[in-house]
Amino acid sequence: SQTIHQWPATLVQPVGSPLSLECTVEGTSNPNLYWYRQAAGRGLQLLFYSVGIGQISSEVPQNLSASRPQDRQFILSSKKLLLSDSGFYLCAWSPGIGNSPLHFGNGTRLTVT
């Protein structure tokens, strides 16, 4: 069966520090991968999605970036965190076909201080 791993679960970082959140999927190949951010009362905001290695689509311009160095690995990064980057970050995957639902990881709670 397929599983998705996301880490770390919680992270406290100072303003201006770099960020690296990692997500891996097991048990499937060529998944579509997604990064969402969830802020209180604002639902889920799609940040990036990827349909293949090295293929990244950005939905919201900001100081975050994403990379997909391997088929089942998706990384969310920042060179310098802002206070506004605080939130709950969720990685998700779906099979690389049509209308399949997303399957989510357990999320990373990021607090920028």
Place this chain on the structure above:
Amino acid sequence: AQSVTQPDIHITVSEGASLELRCNYSYGATPYLFWYVQSPGQGLQLLLKYFSGDTLVQGIKGFEAEFKRSQSSFNLRKPSVHWSDAAEYFCAVGAYQAGTALIFGKGTTLSVSS
């Protein structure tokens, strides 16, 4: 542009009472619709999905949802709520094309009173 509206930010229901969470969508093509549930500090779990066919779909944990094209709605229902149903619920709409991500509503928080 595609959008999903969940009109109710917070709902409180007595345990054992029925539940209906509202969801309205705006989408140019035939939508694919989903309901997810999120417990505090956790990821999202898929409750049910609608792609085509029967407009009343059954999901896990005793939930069901009805797709009404004329009203652009996909409301979630449960006949008898349990205290463990307290969580945040998200409606989402998707496109047919591979790689297109889901668009989520802002969520409805469900509280269950005893």
